[in-house]
Amino acid sequence: MNLEQMGQAAQAAAYVLADSSTQTKNHALLVMADALEANAEAILAANEQDLAAARDQGIDAAMLDRLMLNPERLAAIASDVRNVVSLQDPVGAELDSRVLENGMRLSRRRVPLGVVGVIYEARPNVTIDIAALCLKTGNASILRGGRETFNTNQELVKVIQQALQSSGLPTAAVQYISEPGREWVNGLLKLDQYVDMIIPRGGANLHRLCKEHATIPVIIGGYGIGHIYVDDSADLTRAIEVIDNAKTQRPSVCNTIDTLLVHEAIAEQLLPLLSARMAEKGVQLVADAPTLALLTSGPASVRAATEEDFDTEWLGLTLGVKQVADVDAALAHLRKHNASHSDAILTSTLSHAERFINGAPSAAVYVNASTRFTDGAQFGLGAEVAVSTQKLHARGPMGLEELTSYKWIGQADYLIRD
Amino acid sequence: MNLEQMGQAAQAAAYVLADSSTQTKNHALLVMADALEANAEAILAANEQDLAAARDQGIDAAMLDRLMLNPERLAAIASDVRNVVSLQDPVGAELDSRVLENGMRLSRRRVPLGVVGVIYEARPNVTIDIAALCLKTGNASILRGGRETFNTNQELVKVIQQALQSSGLPTAAVQYISEPGREWVNGLLKLDQYVDMIIPRGGANLHRLCKEHATIPVIIGGYGIGHIYVDDSADLTRAIEVIDNAKTQRPSVCNTIDTLLVHEAIAEQLLPLLSARMAEKGVQLVADAPTLALLTSGPASVRAATEEDFDTEWLGLTLGVKQVADVDAALAHLRKHNASHSDAILTSTLSHAERFINGAPSAAVYVNASTRFTDGAQFGLGAEVAVSTQKLHARGPMGLEELTSYKWIGQADYLIRD
Numbered sequence: 111m112n113l114e115q116m117g118q119a120a121q122a123a124a125y126v127l128a129d130s131s132t133q134t135k136n137h138a139l140l141v142m143a144d145a146l147e148a149n150a151e152a153i154l155a156a157n158e159q160d161l162a163a164a165r166d167q168g169i170d171a172a173m174l175d176r177l178m179l180n181p182e183r184l185a186a187i188a189s190d191v192r193n194v195v196s197l198q199d200p201v202g203a204e205l206d207s208r209v210l211e212n213g214m215r216l217s218r219r220r221v222p223l224g225v226v227g228v229i230y231e232a233r234p235n236v237t238i239d240i241a242a243l244c245l246k247t248g249n250a251s252i253l254r255g256g257r258e259t260f261n262t263n264q265e266l267v268k269v270i271q272q273a274l275q276s277s278g279l280p281t282a283a284v285q286y287i288s289e290p291g292r293e294w295v296n297g298l299l300k301l302d303q304y305v306d307m308i309i310p311r312g313g314a315n316l317h318r319l320c321k322e323h324a325t326i327p328v329i330i331g332g333y334g335i336g337h338i339y340v341d342d343s344a345d346l347t348r349a350i351e352v353i354d355n356a357k358t359q360r361p362s363v364c365n366t367i368d369t370l371l372v373h374e375a376i377a378e379q380l381l382p383l384l385s386a387r388m389a390e391k392g393v394q395l396v397a398d399a400p401t402l403a404l405l406t407s408g409p410a411s412v413r414a415a416t417e418e419d420f421d422t423e424w425l426g427l428t429l430g431v432k433q434v435a436d437v438d439a440a441l442a443h444l445r446k447h448n449a450s451h452s453d454a455i456l457t458s459t460l461s462h463a464e465r466f467i468n469g470a471p472s473a474a475v476y477v478n479a480s481t482r483f484t485d486g487a488q489f490g491l492g493a494e495v496a497v498s499t500q501k502l503h504a505r506g507p508m509g510l511e512e513l514t515s516y517k518w519i520g521q522a523d524y525l526i527r528d
Numbered sequence: 529m530n531l532e533q534m535g536q537a538a539q540a541a542a543y544v545l546a547d548s549s550t551q552t553k554n555h556a557l558l559v560m561a562d563a564l565e566a567n568a569e570a571i572l573a574a575n576e577q578d579l580a581a582a583r584d585q586g587i588d589a590a591m592l593d594r595l596m597l598n599p600e601r602l603a604a605i606a607s608d609v610r611n612v613v614s615l616q617d618p619v620g621a622e623l624d625s626r627v628l629e630n631g632m633r634l635s636r637r638r639v640p641l642g643v644v645g646v647i648y649e650a651r652p653n654v655t656i657d658i659a660a661l662c663l664k665t666g667n668a669s670i671l672r673g674g675r676e677t678f679n680t681n682q683e684l685v686k687v688i689q690q691a692l693q694s695s696g697l698p699t700a701a702v703q704y705i706s707e708p709g710r711e712w713v714n715g716l717l718k719l720d721q722y723v724d725m726i727i728p729r730g731g732a733n734l735h736r737l738c739k740e741h742a743t744i745p746v747i748i749g750g751y752g753i754g755h756i757y758v759d760d761s762a763d764l765t766r767a768i769e770v771i772d773n774a775k776t777q778r779p780s781v782c783n784t785i786d787t788l789l790v791h792e793a794i795a796e797q798l799l800p801l802l803s804a805r806m807a808e809k810g811v812q813l814v815a816d817a818p819t820l821a822l823l824t825s826g827p828a829s830v831r832a833a834t835e836e837d838f839d840t841e842w843l844g845l846t847l848g849v850k851q852v853a854d855v856d857a858a859l860a861h862l863r864k865h866n867a868s869h870s871d872a873i874l875t876s877t878l879s880h881a882e883r884f885i886n887g888a889p890s891a892a893v894y895v896n897a898s899t900r901f902t903d904g905a906q907f908g909l910g911a912e913v914a915v916s917t918q919k920l921h922a923r924g925p926m927g928l929e930e931l932t933s934y935k936w937i938g939q940a941d942y943l944i945r946d
Binding site: 135210312322325351384475488519527 | 543546584626628631641720745772773777887889892898900902918933936939945
C-alpha cells in the first residue's frame with residue numbers, strides 16, 4: 111500500500127471507530143492484551159532479531175536496553191493495555207449546551223480527532239501504547255517506528271490487527287509504515303487530506319523535522335530547559351531535597367532540571383549545601399562567575415559556565431547554577447533560556463509565588479515542589495499520550511481527552527436565520 | 529524592523545499583556561475606540577488613497593466595497609471595539625483543580641497564547657477586529673493585511689499604537705508588517721521562536737499557503753462544502769424555507785449550502801417546490817441525472833452536474849442537487865465531498881437525526897435548522913476570531929476562549945517524587 115491508500119483506509123476505519131461503542135473498543139483492547147501474551151514467543155523472537163542487528167551495528171547499551179523486550183516487559187505492556195480499558199472513554203460527552211434565544215438547542219459533543227500519525231524512535235512499547243490510546247478514543251492511527259525495532263514492531267502490529275479483526279473492527283484502525291526511507295516520513299507529514307494530527311515521540315530533531323515539513327497540526331513537546339529558582343525566603347534545607355529530586359531521581363528524562371537559579375542573598379548559605387549534595391550524587395556543576403567563586407572550595411566538581419550552557423538540556427548529571435537578583439530576574443532568565451516544559455520556585459513569600467506562577471512561560475509551574483511531577487500518571491490522567499510544550503490544543507501532559515475534538519450540534523424546529 | 533526584531537518585540541509585549549489586568553486592557557480598548565472616531569478624517573483620507581489606487585487597477589465593485597470605509601462603517605468598527613470591552617476576559621480562570629494523593633494542589637489556569645500572527649486580505653475592519661480581540665485576551669499580534677488596504681491599515685495601526693501608548697501598554701502589542709513582498713509572509717510563517725499561532729483570514733489559497741509553509745500551528749478554516757440532506761420523513765413545505773435560507777440569505781459566505789441531498793422517496797414531491805422557489809430567488813440548479821429528469825420541466829434554470837460540481841464551494845447563487853437512498857448514503861456523500869464546515873439534516877425520524885449528528889464530519893451539524901447559524905455572534909460567543917474546520921485546538925466558531933491556552937500549576941510543601 112502507498113501512503114495515499116493507507117490514509118484512505120485509516121479515514122474509513124476512523125469513521126467505523128467513531129461509531130463504535132466503548133464496549134466494542136474495550137473488547138478489542140482486552141483481546142489485544144491477551145494476544146500480546148499469547149504471542150510472546152513470536153514477539154520476543156522478532157525482538158531478538160532486532161537486538162542482534164543492533165549489536166552488530168555496535169549500538170550502545172542504553173539504546174539496546176530501550177529496544178529490548180523480555181517476558182516481564184511484555185507482560186507489563188499487556189497490563190498497560192488492560193489499564194487503558196479501565197479508563198473512562200471521553201468520546202460522546204457533552205462539553206456544554208445552551209438554548210439560544212431563537213430556541214435552538216446548541217451543544218458541543220466530544221468526538222475523536224479522526225486519524226493520528228505517530229512517529230517515534232526506538233522503544234517498541236510505544237507501538238502498543240499509542241495504538242491502545244488511539245483505539246480507546248476512537249481514533250485510527252498510522253505508526254512509524256524506528257528502524258531499530260522494525261521486526262518487533264511488525265510482529266506487534268500483526269498481533270494488534272488480528273485482535274482488531276477478531277473484534278469486528280477494521281484492521282486499518284492501526285496501520286504501520288514498514289517501508290524504510292525518509293520519504294515515507296515526509297509523505298506522512300503531508301497527508302493532510304486524511305491525517306488530523308501528528309505526534310512525534312522523540313528528540314528535538316524529530317520535532318523540528320515535523321514542524322518544518324508537516325502540513326498537518328503537530329504536537330510539539332517533550333523538551334525544554336527546566337529550572338528551579340530558590341528565592342531568598344526558601345527553606346534551604348528542604349530546598350536541597352527538592353533540587354536533588356528534580357536533578358537526580360531520573361536524570362535522563364525531560365522533566366528534570368537543567369539550571370538552578372539562586373537568589374543572591376542566600377547564595378552563600380545554599381551553595382555549600384548544594385555542593386555537598388551534588389558531590390554525593392555525582393552531579394557536575396556549571397556555574398556563572400559569582401557562583402563559581404562560592405563553589406570552588408566545595409566538594410562538587412565545578413566549571414565556569416558559558417552562555418550556551420544555560421541553553422543546554424543536559425539529560426544527565428550536570429547542573430547549571432546562576433545567581434539572580436530576584437524573582438523578576440529569574441523570570442527574565444527563564445524567558446531568555448527556553449523554559450517551556452517544567453519550572454519551579456521554592457519560596458515562602460506568597461507574592462513571589464504568584465509572580466512566578468503568572469510569569470513563567472512553562473507548561474507546568476510548581477511552587478515548592480519538584481519538576482519531576484510533570485507526567486500523565488502523576489497528574490492522574492491515567493495515560494500519557496505526549497507532553498506538549500506548545501500552547502495550541504493541549505499543553506503539558508496529554509491524556510485521553512487530548513486525543514479528542516468536539517463538534518457543535520444545533521437542534522431546532524425548521525429554524526431559519528433572520 | 530526585521531521580522532526577528534518584530535517577533536522579539538511582540539514576545540516582550542506579550543509578557544506585559546499577560547501580566548496586565550482586565551481593567552488596563554479594557555481601558556486601552558476604550559481609548560482605541562475613541563481614537564478611531566477622533567481620527568476619522570485621517571483614516572478616511574488614507575482609505576480614499578487605497579480606493580483610488582484600486583480603481584486605477586480596475587478592481588471590481590465587490591472588492592472596492594470591501595475596501596471602503598466611510599464614517600458609518602468606522603463608527604461601527606469603534607462600536608465593535610466597545611463591545612469587546614463588555615465581553616468577559618477569559619484569562620486567569622481556573623479550568624479545573626484537584627488535590628493529588630501526595631498533597632499537591634494541581635490546577636489548570638487559562639493564560640494567553642502569547643503572540644498571534646494574522647494574515648488577511650482586503651477588509652480593513654479585520655485589522656481593528658483582531659487587534660482588539662487579541663488585546664482583550666492578553667495576546668500580542670503581528671498583522672499582515674492585503675496590499676490593497678495598505679494606507680488604511682497604516683493609519684489604523686498608528687491609531688491603535690497611540691492608544692496603547694497612552695494606556696501604558698507597549699506599542700509592540702499590535703504590530704503591522706508594512707513591507708510588501710511574499711517573503712515577509714513566508715518569514716512570518718516560520719517565526720516559530722516567537723509566534724504561537726497563525727490565523728489566516730482569507731480563501732482556500734491563503735490557507736493552503738499557511739499550511740504548507742508554516743512551522744507554527746495554523747488555524748485552518750472558513751471553507752468546506754455545505755450540505756442539507758432532506759430525509760424522507762421531513763416536512764417538505766418547511767424544508768423549502770430552510771433550504772432557501774441556507775442558500776440565499778447571504779449567498780457569498782462560508783456557512784451557506786453548496787449541495788442539497790434529497791432522499792429518493794420524496795424527490796418527486798420536493799423537487800417541484802424547490803424548482804419554484806429557486807427560480808424565484810435566481811438560483812441555478814446543478815443536478816445529478818435522476819434529479820435532472822425531475823427538474824427540467826420546472827421553472828428553475830438547471831444543468832447536468834459533473835462529479836466536480838459536488839466538490840465546488842459556489843459562494844453564489846448555484847446549488848448542486850442529488851438524490852440519495854438514505855441517511856447513510858447522504859453521510860457517504862458528505863465524507864467524500866469535503867463536508868467540514870456546516871451541514872444539516874431535515875427529518876422527523878429520531879434515529880436518522882442521531883445517525884447524522886454522529887456521522888457527519890462537520891464542525892457544526894444541524895437538525896432541522898439552517899446552516900447559516902454557524903457564526904460566533906449567532907452562537908453567543910460575543911466575538912468571532914475565525915471559523916475553524918480543523919479538529920485541533922478549536923473547531924467551528926472561535927471566540928475569546930480559543931485565543932487562550934492554559935498552564936498547569938502544582939503547589940505543595942517542598943514535595944518530591946518518590
